[in-house]
Amino acid sequence: MAQILNGNAIAKDVKDELIVKIQKWVAEGHRPPSLKCIIVGDDPASHTYVRNKVTAAKYCGIDAETIRLDSDITEEFLLHKINELNNSNEVDGILIQLPVPDTMDERKICNAVSPKKDVDGFHIINVGQLCLDMPTIVPATALGVVELLKRAKIETHGRDAVVIGRSKNVGMPIAMMLHTDKRHESGLGMDATVTICHRHTPRAKLENYCRNADIIISATGIPNLIKADMVKPGATVVDVGITRITNAEGKNKLVGDVDYEEVVKVAGAITPVPGGVGPMTVAMLMQNTFQAAKMLRDKTTVLQ
Numbered sequence: 190m191a192q193i194l195n196g197n198a199i200a201k202d203v204k205d206e207l208i209v210k211i212q213k214w215v216a217e218g219h220r221p222p223s224l225k226c227i228i229v230g231d232d233p234a235s236h237t238y239v240r241n242k243v244t245a246a247k248y249c250g251i252d253a254e255t256i257r258l259d260s261d262i263t264e265e266f267l268l269h270k271i272n273e274l275n276n277s278n279e280v281d282g283i284l285i286q287l288p289v290p291d292t293m294d295e296r297k298i299c300n301a302v303s304p305k306k307d308v309d310g311f312h313i314i315n316v317g318q319l320c321l322d323m324p325t326i327v328p329a330t331a332l333g334v335v336e337l338l339k340r341a342k343i344e345t346h347g348r349d350a351v352v353i354g355r356s357k358n359v360g361m362p363i364a365m366m367l368h369t370d371k372r373h374e375s376g377l378g379m380d381a382t383v384t385i386c387h388r389h390t391p392r393a394k395l396e397n398y399c400r401n402a403d404i405i406i407s408a409t410g411i412p413n414l415i416k417a418d419m420v421k422p423g424a425t426v427v428d429v430g431i432t433r434i435t436n437a438e439g440k441n442k443l444v445g446d447v448d449y450e451e452v453v454k455v456a457g458a459i460t461p462v463p464g465g466v467g468p469m470t471v472a473m474l475m476q477n478t479f480q481a482a483k484m485l486r487d488k489t490t491v492l493q
């Protein structure tokens with residue numbers, strides 16, 4: 190049976206380490222880091238995610254506030270709100286929970302957040318810096334996957350990795366860090382050989398890429414995409430997918446992309462859903478918020 194990569198436990202370690210760092214920071218005379226989470230509309234799943242983030246922030250000693258806005262606000266109103274937070278010295282991190290309503294341009298919203306306060310790492314400048322191996326704020330889910338692999342001591346150097354899913358917020362930054370030269374400036378490189386698969390990768394090829402991989406990272410939101418016969422014995426399988434389904438008994442359930450019950454018998458290490466990557470995302474968001482607070486204090490910027 191595979192080693193279970195317990196995201197809940199590892200995320201707790203990350204947050205507990207952060208508590209100590211933040212307590213020291215506050216003891217040095219700084220105000221606690223401050224995070225503002227904006228949520229537009231009333232999507233229940235988004236509200237749950239934001240609630241989890243605010244709870245984690247408070248656990249870590251970060252001041253966190255949710256700003257709830259109606260779904261019928263204009264894009265201009267939201268941009269004005271973001272600008273207010275950008276200009277406030279009392280705010281270190283700003284997060285706009287996605288998706289925003291269809292009436293808004295998501296890219297424009299992400300680029301409106303000051304790159305120094307962009308704890309999601311979605312601003313064009315932070316994305317660009319990540320792609321250039323520069324120190325930056327990295328999207329929390331991607332950072333969570335990397336931290337999980339590091340803390341579980343999964344070797345990546347010279348290994349073959351497959352990333353399934355090419356979203357700019359998840360698949361792309363994971364693939365970026367996995368293939369990057371560890372000696373480069375960001376320090377986040379993992380020196381793997383990476384194949385990126387997506388919806389246009391033929392099924393037979395996807396299966397082949399997976400079977401040859403030492404590390405499979407699936408971020409598609411397609412339940413049961415990864416079957417046991419696609420996994421090399423001993424490979425590491427990281428499941429980033431989260432889909433809500435109603436099971437045969439009519440109960441709501443969260444499932445990942447991986448046929449967990451079968452793959453756990455073949456893999457060397459595997460993340461469960463829930464309790465794998467999800468909690469790591471939240472923990473790394475807290476780390477990003479503290480990083481943003483330190484940058485604001487030092488008047489440094491991730492920009493060179």
Ligand code: GUN
Pocket residue numbers: 284285286287288309329330
């Ligand atoms: N919606 C789904 N995932 C995320 C995330 O990581 N950040 C934000 N802001 N919204 C999301």
